[in-house]
Amino acid sequence: MAIMHLNVGCHPPLKIRRRKRSVSPSCLAEANMAAPLEVVISSDSGSQLWNCTVFDLHSGSSLLSYRGGNSAARSLAVLRGEFLLSAQLGKNFINVWEIQRKDQLQQKIVCPGVVTCLTASPDGAFLAAGVAEAVYLWEVCTGKLLAVLSRHYQDVTCLKFTDDSSHFVSAGKDNLALVWNVCSVVQMDLSHAPEPRHVLSRHSLPITDLHCGHMGAQARVATSSLDQTAKVWELSSGELLLSVLFDVEIMSVTFDPSEYFLFCGGRDGNIFQVSLCSQSLNREKSFQSDGEGNQVFKGHRSLVTCLSVSMDGTLLLSGSQDETARLWDVQSRQSVRCLAHKGPVTNAVIMAVSANMFLPDSRPAVPLPRFSRHLQAPEGPDAEGGGAWVRPALHTQEEEESYLQKADRLYSLMHAVSDKALCGDGENSALRVAELEEEVQTLKKVNKDLFEFSSQLLTKPT
Known part of the structure; x- marks a missing residue:
């Protein structure tokens, strides 16, 4: 068998000429912008050149700027990852940008009055705005105004949807926070006005901000107020x-x-960090900085207007009237970056990067329609213009049982079973009840004696 030897060393090395490739600036931009998974979007009330700015979360560099007017506080919203919306400060319209077209306003949504707050449902189906003391709810796909909710007595200050878009919460200067079931609100029954599922009424002064946690209808809701308190509620039951x-x-x-x-x-x-995993069982307590997780972040020189936390929980973003937004390391409570603005910061949020944000040639899958300023109700099976009104099924409107309700029901069942096991039926039940009543009277007497003894001991002069 002939064996062939390949002598690599006997041939001169090949010279490979590298052809220079021209890379367009847009390609370079896309390569650079592909890195961030989260960005900071902020706005202030003093800038004349732009409305909102997008910053890299980790480097602090400015990536994009959206031009046109100034945004009101708590009015910045991203719709379907394709549109950026903000209410114009002190005006009766909402600015809309295609999220990748930073230099051109796509349209303006005219509202019946000055917009005080704005939010979009995470599923992109609904847009809600506070106008004076009313909440306006639009259907995004048609632009129709579905409901005007006038249950607040003073201006609405903040609006938030739950992460599953099943509920939203409105809060206002009337000290109230109202929990609304979206299914009950969009049922176009003109015979009665929609009612909130819960009325959260434990604040004594205007509510300044609110935040909805995860878990949809079982989420927890946090509210802050001028009464110097922050409260945490269970959304499903309305319990504090x-x-x-x-x-x-x-x-x-x-x-x-x-x-x-x-x-x-x-x-x-100051920014106060309150531990929600404390061993204390008290529902009402005063804040005290300690080693159990209650800490204070110091750095801003004026009131803190907005807060947001990164997806991994390691970075806290804060905006302030001192014309800065700061990024904090949560574990060390140190300010790692200061983002200067031209005026008091009105909005600052950490959000996941939209797929279209850094692609200049992309376009929204569905353009936004014209939004109606007036409530329109269908007169028959078909609305005017041949549009179909989609109403959620009736079974979706049934209120879910809260954790507290489940616990009460289980406790009552266990109590009934134990009573039956201990007492039996008929005559034994009456006998057992008499014995328990006698025992209760004895315990009351012992408790009273202990109280009198303690009082004498404490008041006895030393």
Whole structure:
């Protein structure tokens, strides 16, 4: 068999000429912009050149700027990852940009009055705005105004949807926070006005901010108020879970993603971190900085207008009237970056990068329609213009049982079973009840004697 040897060394090395490729600036931009998974979007009330700015979360470099007017506080929203919306400061319209076209306003949504707050449902189906004391709810796909909710007595200050878009919460200067079931609101029954599922009424002064946690209809809701408290509620039952009293008015509030901590921004510029995993069982307590997770972030010189936490819970973003937005390392409580603005910061949020944000040639899958300013109800099976009104099925409107209701029901069942086992039926039940009543009277007497003895001991002169 002939064996062939390949002598690589006997041939001169080949010279490979590298052809220079021209790379367009847009390709370079796309390559550079592909890195960030989260960005900071902020706005202020003093800038003349742009409305909103997008910053890299880790480097702090400015990536995009959206031009046209100034945004009102708590009015910045991203719709379907394709549109950026913000209410014009002190005006009766909402600015809309295609999220990749930073230099051109796509349209303006005219509203019946000055917009005080704005939010979009995470599924992109609904847009809600506060106008004076009313909440306006639009259907995004048609632009029709579905409902005008006038249950607040003073201006609405903040609006938030739950992460499953099944509910939204409105809060206002009337000290009330109202929980609305979207299914009940969009049922176009003109015979009666929609009613809130729960009325959260434990604040004594105007509510300044609210935040909805995860878990949809079983989420927890945080509210802050000028009454110097921040409160945590169970959305499904409307029960107050925790109330924390501070030394200053609380202007902003948020959870971390795992809801281990509650972050509260004060009028004095301090940010308070409240541990939600404390061993204390008290529902009402005063804030005290300690080693169990209650800490204070110091750095702002004026009131904290907005708060947001990164997806991994390691970075906290805060905006302030001192014309800065700061990024904080949550574990060390150190300010790692300061983003200067031209005026008081009105909005600052950490959000996941939209797929279209850095692709200049992309376009929204569905353009936005014209939004109606007036409530329109269908007169028959077909609305005017041949549009179809989609109403959720009736079974989706049934209220889910809350955790507290489930616990009460299980406890009552267990109590009934134990009573039957201990007491039996008929005559034994009456005998057992008599024995228990006698035991209760004995315990009351012992308790009274202990109280009198303690009082004498404490008041006895030393």
